[in-house]
Amino acid sequence: xxxxxxxxxxxxxxxxxxxxxxSIASLSSIPPSQLSRELKISETEALEILKxxxxxxxxxxxxxxxxIVNGAQSAWDMLQEEETLxxxxxxxxxxxxxxxxxISCKEVTEIGGVPGIxxxxxxxxxxxxxxxxxxYGGLGGKAIYIxxxxxxMVERALQIAEACGDxxxxxxxxxxxxxxxxxxxxxxxxxxxxxxxxxxxxxTEQIALxxxxxxxxxxxxxxxxxxxxxxTFHFRQDFDDxxxxxxxxxxxxxKLMKLATKFGVAIVLLNQxxxxxxxxxxxxxxxxxxxxxxxxxxxxxxxxxxxxxxxYIDKSPSLRSASAPYSVTAKGIRNSTSDNKRVKNx
Numbered sequence: 649x650x651x652x653x654x655x656x657x658x659x660x661x662x663x664x665x666x667x668x669x670x671s672i673a674s675l676s677s678i679p680p681s682q683l684s685r686e687l688k689i690s691e692t693e694a695l696e697i698l699k700x701x702x703x704x705x706x707x708x709x710x711x712x713x714x715x716i717v718n719g720a721q722s723a724w725d726m727l728q729e730e731e732t733l734x735x736x737x738x739x740x741x742x743x744x745x746x747x748x749x750x751i752s753c754k755e756v757t758e759i760g761g762v763p764g765i766x767x768x769x770x771x772x773x774x775x776x777x778x779x780x781x782x783x784y785g786g787l788g789g790k791a792i793y794i795x796x797x798x799x800x801m802v803e804r805a806l807q808i809a810e811a812c813g814d815x816x817x818x819x820x821x822x823x824x825x826x827x828x829x830x831x832x833x834x835x836x837x838x839x840x841x842x843x844x845x846x847x848x849x850x851x852t853e854q855i856a857l858x859x860x861x862x863x864x865x866x867x868x869x870x871x872x873x874x875x876x877x878x879x880t881f882h883f884r885q886d887f888d889d890x891x892x893x894x895x896x897x898x899x900x901x902x903k904l905m906k907l908a909t910k911f912g913v914a915i916v917l918l919n920q921x922x923x924x925x926x927x928x929x930x931x932x933x934x935x936x937x938x939x940x941x942x943x944x945x946x947x948x949x950x951x952x953x954x955x956x957x958x959x960y961i962d963k964s965p966s967l968r969s970a971s972a973p974y975s976v977t978a979k980g981i982r983n984s985t986s987d988n989k990r991v992k993n994x
Contacts, residue, residue, distance in 0.1 A: 650672075651665060651670055651671060651675075654672065660693075663687045668892055674895070674899065680695045683697065733755075734872070736872070737786070738773060738974075739981045741983055742972040743959050743972045745972065746971070747948075747961070751873070751916060754914070755945040756915040756917065756945045757945065757947075757948065758946070759771075759917070759950065760947075760949055761951060765950040765951065766974070766976040767878070767918045768877055771875045771877045772800070772801070772805050773980045775843050776812050777812065778873045779812075779839055784816050785819075790842040790844065790870045790871045791842065791874075792843075792874045792875065793877065794874070795845065795846065795877055796876070797877065797881045800845065807979070810836045811980055814979075817832050851887070851896070855899075855900060858903055861874065861903075861907055862906075862907060865911050865913065866911075869911075872914065873916060874915050878918040878920055879919055883897060897943070901940070917943075917944060919936070921934055941963070944963075945965065946961070947962045947964070948960065958974070
């Protein structure tokens with residue numbers, strides 16, 4: 649049971665969520681003195697909260713005892729399911745190739761890299777491409793874009809949407825060669841209307857929004873991708889208590905994995921980089937530490953190789969480690985060729 653469902657004051661729920669206690673399970677073994685200290689409330693109030701938690705635990709236990717355990721799945725069924733996973737094209741054939749066709753639905757994919765490497769560009773590209781209709785090899789879905797840094801550019805989204813429409817026209821012309829091409833009904837305005845944009849300005853807002861996503865996606869079943877740009881920002885800015893940060897991040901990661909599995913959506917987490925010291929030298933690593941690296945199914949690192957941008961599959965249970973070049977162009981993410989006109993200062 650979620651903390652938000654307990655009969656508590658809104659201020660108490662807010663304090664619990666801010667401290668990383670989003671479910672009653674996370675409060676099951678907390679002594680009143682510790683809760684009082686972490687929430688900066690009196691022990692009397694902490695005892696009242698824990699009493700409500702205890703009542704909620706009993707109700708949840710009674711309810712679950714009446715439920716028949718199910719959900720067993722054979723390994724063969726799992727393999728069949730994996731082979732039919734829907735994927736979102738990145739618009740870069742080389743990158744799609746190493747990804748097995750694109751970004752997988754029903755999985756959490758983390759994409760990290762240095763500033764200016766094209767993380768936000770790729771995020772916007774996916775928010776547009778998920779909408780490509782089935783007739784054109786797409787998913788015909790919608791996107792949720794969660795912006796924690798203020799880096800989403802609607803003008804850039806419009807550019808990429810216009811280019812996507814042009815690509816669909818070209819696809820239709822080639823596919824229906826010798827006959828009348830299908831009319832492309834989607835306009836750039838349609839692409840923008842199908843991106844649900846959320847701006848969050850603190851880690852508490854971020855946690856609250858992620859808790860709300862299940863309800864939102866239930867009401868908008870055509871959502872096929874959730875992009876968080878970036879997952880890192882508020883957790884590097886607002887935290888001195890590392891134990892609290894680890895607990896909050898762990899709870900958030902579990903919720904995102906559950907969303908991916910339950911609704912069959914692609915969860916895409918854009919991440920920043922930090923400097924890590926090992927083997928006597930410093931090198932770049934994705935932010936939030938080693939424990940966070942287990943929060944995603946697939947991990948992709950974007951990096952520079954000379955003047956070329958490259959994507960490297962750092963971790964995946966089903967994809968082999970590989971790298972592919974890509975470009976950020978006026979039309980969006982594309983194959984890396986000298987003929988492409990690159991977008992500067994993105």
